Amino acid sequence: MWKLVQNVLKVFLILLTISVVFSLFYGNPDKEKQTISFSELVNKINSGEVSTIRVEGNNLTITTRDTTILHAQKESEASLVQSLASYGVNATSLNKINIEMVSEKTSGLVWLSFLANLLPVFLIIGIFWAMTRQSQKGMMQAFTFGKANVRMFVNPKEKTTFKDVAGMKEAKEELVEVVDFLKNPQKFLDTAWERHGCVICL
Numbered sequence: 001m002w003k004l005v006q007n008v009l010k011v012f013l014i015l016l017t018i019s020v021v022f023s024l025f026y027g028n029p030d031k032e033k034q035t036i037s038f039s040e041l042v043n044k045i046n047s048g049e050v051s052t053i054r055v056e057g058n059n060l061t062i063t064t065r066d067t068t069i070l071h072a073q074k075e076s077e078a079s080l081v082q083s084l085a086s087y088g089v090n091a092t093s094l095n096k097i098n099i100e101m102v103s104e105k106t107s108g109l110v111w112l113s114f115l116a117n118l119l120p121v122f123l124i125i126g127i128f129w130a131m132t133r134q135s136q137k138g139m140m141q142a143f144t145f146g147k148a149n150v151r152m153f154v155n156p157k158e159k160t161t162f163k164d165v166a167g168m169k170e171a172k173e174e175l176v177e178v179v180d181f182l183k184n185p186q187k188f189l190d191t192a193w194e195r196h197g198c199v200i201c202l
Contacts, residue, residue: 007133011126035071042087045097052098055080
């Protein structure tokens, strides 16, 4: 079970690393951003082209009324409203714009939320992958089981000795007959001749 958990964690870390790297390289394509100067932003505001301005630190993300996304930088010493007022933007034009203030911490939370949403998907994929590996390993063990050498286990300590059979009646009788035959073999030959009526040649 612990090995299964380790495999799932390894898969999760690998997928998480891939997703982070992919997001860093492809999730924020700076080369494709359309950047304008602050004075150009002022002109667009005065002409009524701007719908929303998203403020994140000194970075401005502008959405025009035709849904075009533009980017600009504001002055770090003053707020956006103060900077626009100093550039001559009137209050009427400014009231037509939706200004969204986003802190840098909130931006970091967006990434955490994004990764949290991907976490269940990664876990499901990791568990499925780990279970697949375990099942394949079990099948391979089942196939190779028939090739294993089967040996009969015999305890070398368990040996039958003369003492083990010394107290057995049958063993004693057989041993007495053997000794008697060795001492007087003619007796057994005569008995066999009387029973079967045959001539035994030595």
